[in-house]
Amino acid sequence: MIGQVKIIGGGLAGCEAALFLSDHGVPVTLYEMRPACSTEVHATGDLAELVCSNSLKSTDPNTASGLLKEEMRLLKSHLLEIAEACRVPAGSALAVDRKQFSELIGQRVTTASIRLVREEYTQLDSEDFRRTAVMICTGPATSERFMRTLSRFMSTTELFFFDAVAPVVDSETIDFSCAFEADRYKEEEGGAYVNLPLDEELYGRFYRALIEAEKIAVPDFERKYLFDRCQPIEEIARGGYDALRYGPMKPIGLIDPKTNREPYAAIQLRQENAAKNLYNLVGFQTRLKWNEQKRLLRLIPALREVEIVRYGVMHRNTYLNTPKLFDAHLESKTRPNLFVAGQMSGMEGYMESAVSGLVVAGQVLRRIQGKPLLDYPIETMVGALIAYITQADPLRPMYANFGILPPVKGKKKEIRSLKSGRALRAMEAFLSE
Numbered sequence: 169m170i171g172q173v174k175i176i177g178g179g180l181a182g183c184e185a186a187l188f189l190s191d192h193g194v195p196v197t198l199y200e201m202r203p204a205c206s207t208e209v210h211a212t213g214d215l216a217e218l219v220c221s222n223s224l225k226s227t228d229p230n231t232a233s234g235l236l237k238e239e240m241r242l243l244k245s246h247l248l249e250i251a252e253a254c255r256v257p258a259g260s261a262l263a264v265d266r267k268q269f270s271e272l273i274g275q276r277v278t279t280a281s282i283r284l285v286r287e288e289y290t291q292l293d294s295e296d297f298r299r300t301a302v303m304i305c306t307g308p309a310t311s312e313r314f315m316r317t318l319s320r321f322m323s324t325t326e327l328f329f330f331d332a333v334a335p336v337v338d339s340e341t342i343d344f345s346c347a348f349e350a351d352r353y354k355e356e357e358g359g360a361y362v363n364l365p366l367d368e369e370l371y372g373r374f375y376r377a378l379i380e381a382e383k384i385a386v387p388d389f390e391r392k393y394l395f396d397r398c399q400p401i402e403e404i405a406r407g408g409y410d411a412l413r414y415g416p417m418k419p420i421g422l423i424d425p426k427t428n429r430e431p432y433a434a435i436q437l438r439q440e441n442a443a444k445n446l447y448n449l450v451g452f453q454t455r456l457k458w459n460e461q462k463r464l465l466r467l468i469p470a471l472r473e474v475e476i477v478r479y480g481v482m483h484r485n486t487y488l489n490t491p492k493l494f495d496a497h498l499e500s501k502t503r504p505n506l507f508v509a510g511q512m513s514g515m516e517g518y519m520e521s522a523v524s525g526l527v528v529a530g531q532v533l534r535r536i537q538g539k540p541l542l543d544y545p546i547e548t549m550v551g552a553l554i555a556y557i558t559q560a561d562p563l564r565p566m567y568a569n570f571g572i573l574p575p576v577k578g579k580k581k582e583i584r585s586l587k588s589g590r591a592l593r594a595m596e597a598f599l600s601e
């Protein structure tokens with residue numbers, strides 16, 4: 169019988185989970201390896217350190233991040249409440265004083281009488297799981313020793329990824345009248361790929377904009393590993409004017425039904441999920457700054473109004489192959505009582521990581537109480553995110569966006585508010601049951 173919980177990692181997911189379980193009287197031990205053993209992305213020994221931006225994104229419920237926050241409010245998130253207490257001005261975004269944010273979380277963890285152990289957790293023992301549930305919340309910079317332990321313990325190599333992700337776009341914002349469906353070298357109409365043709369003039373403009381676009385600097389330790397395996401488009405473009413036309417934008421074998429011939433160049437979109445509401449840009453992994461990615465893609469007629477739901481990134485990012493290793497409740501398929509949350513589960517973003525900690529802690533509590541685990545409604549942002557990270561193939565870390573929510577009927581302008589209203593009603597009904 170499970171009676172206590174070990175949480176490994178005192179970041180966003182781990183702290184939110186520990187505070188929830190402590191509220192319910194569950195004995196929790198929280199392991200945090202910093203400051204003694206730091207990572208390449210953290211700068212302090214603080215709990216729940218925000219490693220980059222101090223913005224937790226929008227609070228407007230008609231945005232995906234705002235909706236997520238409203239759901240977190242309903243779920244009684246400690247981290248959201250603390251973030252609001254140390255808010256700094258940032259328009260409709262919830263930005264925080266990062267030092268104060270971490271300090272308040274640290275204080276709450278201490279007063280909640282959570283046992284905080286400042287050491288690197290390196291061992292997993294089958295015996296532990298008889299009376300203890302374990303939550304892996306070690307984040308994108310999980311220690312290498314723990315990764316090796318996990319790999320042995322779960323008898324898998326599905327554990328270690330570098331993140332080289334092409335942008336993913338919301339299908340509702342693509343103008344399909346400027347595109348054609350076709351597979352390369354197939355004569356019949358239709359196909360699995362959506363192709364965006366470019367003529368010579370547009371290709372020239374796109375190429376120049378790409379060459380001039382601002383990039384994010386590449387740390388040396390990442391450059392070698394990443395670029396050996398997989399070139400970002402801006403690096404390919406540096407190879408010469410035609411490099412893209414012979415690479416990720418090659419038109420060969422793609423016949424545009426409007427002209428009956430191959431275009432000068434083409435961008436291919438591939439379905440990202442079964443619901444067909446997300447598409448990724450094939451071969452377009454990039455380190456361009458996010459506003460530059462949007463500016464560049466909007467040069468393409470079919471993408472004039474495109475919404476990017478997941479920007480291209482290339483950085484070290486440790487996460488597990490959740491769909492293979494964990495079930496719909498984020499519990500290991502082979503090791504009962506071993507759970508995962510936060511970025512390690514494929515959730516990307518501060519608030520997404522925190523909410524996954526909250527949800528998984530809720531499942532652990534139910535296990536302790538001998539109750540069945542819960543399925544969150546797919547109409548909610550929380551439910552849609554969990555469904556995505558437990559089903560996607562291949563899994564790419566995902567943050568809150570409207571594209572992963574099931575479609576809703578309505579005028580284009582109203583889609584977001586309709587999805588948002590439906591999500592909050594579904595969450596309220598779910599919590600009242």
Ligand SMILES: Cc1cc2nc3c(=O)[nH]c(=O)nc-3n(C[C@H](O)[C@H](O)[C@H](O)COP(=O)(O)OP(=O)(O)OC[C@H]3O[C@@H](n4cnc5c(N)ncnc54)[C@H](O)[C@@H]3O)c2cc1C
Pocket residue numbers: 176177178179180181182199200201202207209210216217218219220221222223224287288289290305306307308309310311314483484485509510511512515516517518519521522
């Ligand atoms: C470089 C980078 C920049 C990012 N920028 C943003 C951003 O601007 N906005 C945004 O919303 N998201 C951002 N993210 C995304 C990400 O979701 C956040 O980093 C988020 O903090 C993840 O939360 P987490 O709880 O999963 O991990 P973390 O907050 O990183 O917490 C994990 C904790 O586990 C500890 N740990 C690791 N291994 C062990 C071990 N073996 N034993 C004990 N402790 C251990 C770590 O020290 C850390 O404190 C970024 C990610 C990266 C890699």
